[in-house]
Amino acid sequence: MPTLTAKFYLASNPDKNSLPLNVHSFSISSFSMDVLGILYSGTLIDSLGYHYNLYTSPTSSPxxxxxxxxxxxxxGRIKMQDKKHKAAAVTGNIGEVLIIPSLASTLGQPMNALAFHRIxxxxxxxxxxxxxxxxxxxxSLWPSSPFISVPMSTSDFPLEVKSCLHEDNxxxxxxxQQLYHYWKGCSSKSVEGYGIIARVNIRPVNSYIRFYIFVPNKKFKLELFKKIAYMKAGKKKVRGVTISNQQRITRAIGRLFY
Structure with missing residues (x-):
């Protein structure tokens, strides 16, 4: 039975090497993943528990x-293919079905006590x-967060799940960009700036999920958020240190949120 770790961060401090606000480990069986895949995944892919075990097995397997x-x-550059690829759609669906049980387990609630739906x-x-x-x-999820004492204009959060099979930050x-589309598409100021990104790292050992919550501070403006989120890819030297655009974007975005 796989054991996964859920870690909870603020959008203003997205570096996984920093101390998360909360860490919770939970176990889930392959059968439960199969059932959750039938209930909650957005794409019809059967036996997600089996696929999870397969995708976390060594690639040396026959x-x-x-x-x-x-x-x-x-x-030329065309060579024979000798190993199968792992399908991105399967990886994505595995991540999507792990989100609800991880939140429920962290809260100490049954899954049907969570208020959620796919969109x-x-x-x-x-x-x-x-x-x-x-x-x-x-x-309970993000304890001692600076936004807890701040009045919120909504209790609803769009949640985007992104899964990968490698280490990242x-x-x-x-x-x-998907959060931006949601805020723009809702045509309501009350939802702007509120959201969650879940990054699911599926690994042979110790798979984990990083939850980043977005709660806007006084600097947040939707069009400024869009401008930063759509910056071109590349690298740049900052104070003599070369950093990726992903680092630059997340740092700039972080200033708009608690």
């Missing part, structure tokens, strides 16, 4: 081998879920 009937030839939009990408938290639930820029 299952990954691509068989052939001839030795073939190499033509979708026509002709543009939006986050995967909309979840609703009471102030006490927010304080911060949160994916594409997830920021």
């Amino acid at each position: 299952m990954y081998k691509v068989w052939r009937t001839t030795s073939g030839i190499t033509a 979708k939009a026509h002709n543009w990408q939006c986050p995967d879920y909309r979840v609703s938290f009471s102030p006490s639930e927010l304080n 911060y949160y994916p820029i594409e997830a920021l």
Whole structure:
């Protein structure tokens, strides 16, 4: 039975090497993943628990081998494929079904006690879920957060899930853009700036989820958020240190939130 770790961060401090506000470990069976995949995933993919075990197994397993009937030839950059790829759609769905049990376990609640539903939009990408938290639930997930004493204009949070099979840091820029589409598409000032990004790192050992919460401070402006979130990719030297645009964007975005 896999054991995963959920870690909770503020959008203003997204570095995974910093101390999270909360850490919680939980276990989930392959059968439970199968059932949750049937109930909550947005794409019809069967046996997600089986796929999780398969995708976290060593790539040296015979299952990954691509068989052939001839030795073939190499033509320029075209070579023979000898290993199977892991499908991004499967990885994404695995991450999506892990989110609800991880939040429920951290809160010490059954999953059906959480207020959530999947969402979708026509002709543009939006986050995967909309979840609703009471102030006490927010304080349980992100304890001692600076926004706890601040009046909020909504209790609903769009939640975007991004899964990957490697180590990384911060949160994916594409997830920021999906939050922007949600805020813009809702046409309501009350929801602007509120959201959650869940980064799911699926690994052979010790898979983990990083939850980043976005609660706007007085510097937040939607069009400024858009300008930063859509900065071009690349690298730049800052005080003699080369940093990626992802670092620059997350630092700049962080100034707009608690």
